[in-house]
Structure formats: C-alpha cells, structure tokens
Amino acid sequence: MSTVASAVERDRLRIAIQKSGRLSEPARALLASAGLSWQESRDRLFCFGVSLPVDLLLVRDDDIPGLIADGVCDLGIVGRNVLLEQAGERAERGQPAVFRELRALGFGGCRLSIAVPDGWDWQGPAQLAGKRIATTYPNQLRAWLRVQQVEADIVVLNGSVEIAPRLGQADAICDLVSSGATLAANQLKPVLDIVRSEAVLAGPVQPFGDARAELVDLMLRRMDGVLRIRDSKLLLFQASRAAVESVMRLLPDAEPPTMCAVDGGETLALQALCHGAMTWQRLEDLKRAGARGLMVLPVEQMLA
Numbered sequence: 001m002s003t004v005a006s007a008v009e010r011d012r013l014r015i016a017i018q019k020s021g022r023l024s025e026p027a028r029a030l031l032a033s034a035g036l037s038w039q040e041s042r043d044r045l046f047c048f049g050v051s052l053p054v055d056l057l058l059v060r061d062d063d064i065p066g067l068i069a070d071g072v073c074d075l076g077i078v079g080r081n082v083l084l085e086q087a088g089e090r091a092e093r094g095q096p097a098v099f100r101e102l103r104a105l106g107f108g109g110c111r112l113s114i115a116v117p118d119g120w121d122w123q124g125p126a127q128l129a130g131k132r133i134a135t136t137y138p139n140q141l142r143a144w145l146r147v148q149q150v151e152a153d154i155v156v157l158n159g160s161v162e163i164a165p166r167l168g169q170a171d172a173i174c175d176l177v178s179s180g181a182t183l184a185a186n187q188l189k190p191v192l193d194i195v196r197s198e199a200v201l202a203g204p205v206q207p208f209g210d211a212r213a214e215l216v217d218l219m220l221r222r223m224d225g226v227l228r229i230r231d232s233k234l235l236l237f238q239a240s241r242a243a244v245e246s247v248m249r250l251l252p253d254a255e256p257p258t259m260c261a262v263d264g265g266e267t268l269a270l271q272a273l274c275h276g277a278m279t280w281q282r283l284e285d286l287k288r289a290g291a292r293g294l295m296v297l298p299v300e301q302m303l304a
C-alpha cells in the first residue's frame with residue numbers, strides 16, 4: 001500500500017522543524033552543519049532551500065507527525081515524546097504506522113516521567129492502581145500502565161499538568177521533566193521515567209519512489225557525519241612503543257589510531273579520533289601514561 005507521502009511526486013525535499021521553541025535553534029544549526037542554506041520568506045513559515053533542493057517548513061512541533069503522515073512534508077525534527085504519542089494515538093485508532101524515527105539527534109533531551117506528591121512514600125507502579133494521573137501524553141501513559149498491569153484513571157489535560165494534584169484534579173502526573181525544577185516548585189517528585197526523549201529525525205515508513213529518495217540518503221549521510229563528530233576531537237601525540245598500550249587503554253572512546261614510527265622506530269607518532277569529551281584531567285592522565293606532545297584538534301567535517 002502506498003502512503004500519501006509517496007503518492008505525490010516531488011523533486012524537492014521538505015523538512016518540517018519547530019517554528020519557535022526549544023528545538024528550533026538546534027534543529028536549524030544541525031541542518032546548517034549538514035550543508036543546507038535557505039532563503040527566508042517574509043512570513044517565515046517556508047524557507048526555500050538554496051544550497052540543495054531541500055526546503056524548510058516552520059510549524060508547531062505537534063503538527064510535524066501529521067504533516068509527514070499527510071505527505072505535506074517529507075522529514076521532520078521533533079521530540080520522540082511527540083512522535084511516540086501520535087504513533088500511539090494512530091495505533092489506538094487502528095490506523096497503520098506511517099511515520100517513524102530515522103535518527104536520534106542528541107539534543108532536546110528530557111524524560112516523560114511519573115511524578116507524585118512529595119509526601120508520598122513511593123513503593124512502585126502498583127501504588128498507582130485506582131489513582132488519577134494527569135497528563136498530556138495519554139497514549140504513552142496508557143501503554144506503560146498496560147505493561148505494568150496497573151489500572152489507573154488517565155486525566156487528559158492540555159497544559160499545566162504539574163498543578164493538577166494541587167487543584168485536586170489528579171493524584172499524580174505524567175509529564176516531561178528535564179531539570180525537575182518545575183516539579184519541585186509544585187511539591188512533586190519524579191519517581192520513574194517511562195520514556196527517555198530527545199529530538200529525532202522523523203520520516204515516513206514507506207520509502208520515496210522519486211528524486212526525494214536520493215535527497216533523504218544524502219541528508220542522512222551528512223547528518224550522520226555531523227552527529228559522529230559532534231563531541232569528537234582529533235588527538236595527536238607521541239609515545240614510546242612500550243607505552244602505547246597503556247595510553248590507548250585510557251582512550252576507550254577512540255577509533256583505532258593511525259601510527260607511524262619516528263626516531264628510528266622506538267617512538268611512535270599517533271593520531272586518534274576520540275568521541276568523548278577531552279578534559280584537562282584526561283590529558284594529564286594520558287601524559288602520566290607516557291603520551292608526549294599532546295595536541296587536541298577540533299574536527300569540522302567527516303565523511304565516512
């Protein structure tokens with residue numbers, strides 16, 4: 001069965017991102033690092049792609065899965081929480097899956113958590129049986145309660161979930177948490193995460209049958225390149241042959257290094273791509289293990 005998305009042929013790709021909110025800036029920055037540039041339109045809802053035939057649609061995050069489902073846009077950058085919620089809603093209605101997560105993007109991290117009043121002595125999910133839980137994410141909560149085999153009442157709210165217990169609308173809540181400060185301000189405490197979320201690249205389940213297929217592949221390859229090197233550094237150093245093993249043991253996040261012999265063979269010059277953060281502490285540990293002339297270089301672009 002073909003989806004609406006692949007039914008309408010197009011030779012330009014459309015990516016939907018949040019117009020304004022937590023994900024807008026990092027989403028734009030990621031796409032720009034992948035080589036996209038745009039001509040801003042006056043209404044700032046549609047940006048015409050200049051460097052590649054890839055246009056941007058600036059929308060509310062909640063609209064992104066539906067726009068993909070309807071074929072209005074081809075890819076979207078949206079929180080996993082939103083994508084899973086709308087996928088769950090479709091599944092509840094017996095509709096087939098039409099969008100899916102293609103890549104986790106490493107920003108916009110948060111958790112969909114159960115939070116209960118500070119005074120509760122939390123014993124576990126069974127304690128929620130018969131209770132009212134307020135949320136804007138009923139589908140994910142329902143799915144989780146089902147797995148836990150707990151029967152509770154789901155109170156669906158559109159916002160301000162965290163004040164529901166104080167207002168007597170609910171006993172507990174299920175909401176997005178990042179720092180937990182909002183919960184604390186409302187005398188609530190998070191007790192359990194039901195979903196770990198971050199921004200994701202979403203796209204249709206069915207592949208495209210036109211020029212967009214190649215553009216999607218290109219975008220994925222470039223984004224993978226950007227994501228791979230996001231925290232990466234190129235480390236250059238020298239070490240005696242005898243010390244190389246203990247130095248490399250301190251670099252479990254490094255790719256196999258390139259080595260070449262200098263000084264008639266007893267000393268090696270190494271270059272290693274490291275994917276974790278390079279702190280002063282790490283450099284000092286490396287030096288103690290025998291690395292000399294350590295140099296940490298930023299990595300701008302990478303093509304595997």
Ligand code: ATP
Nearest residue numbers: 018021022023060061062079108109110176177178
């Ligand atoms: P819109 O006007 O586009 O509907 P919004 O108010 O729904 O905006 P934001 O508050 O900007 O959206 O959040 C967008 C996404 O950011 C969330 O869906 C979630 O994936 C992520 N996020 C990260 N941290 C948090 C947080 N502490 N609270 C809410 N969302 C968070």
Ligand code: ZN
Nearest residue numbers: 060061062063
């Ligand atoms: Zn929203």
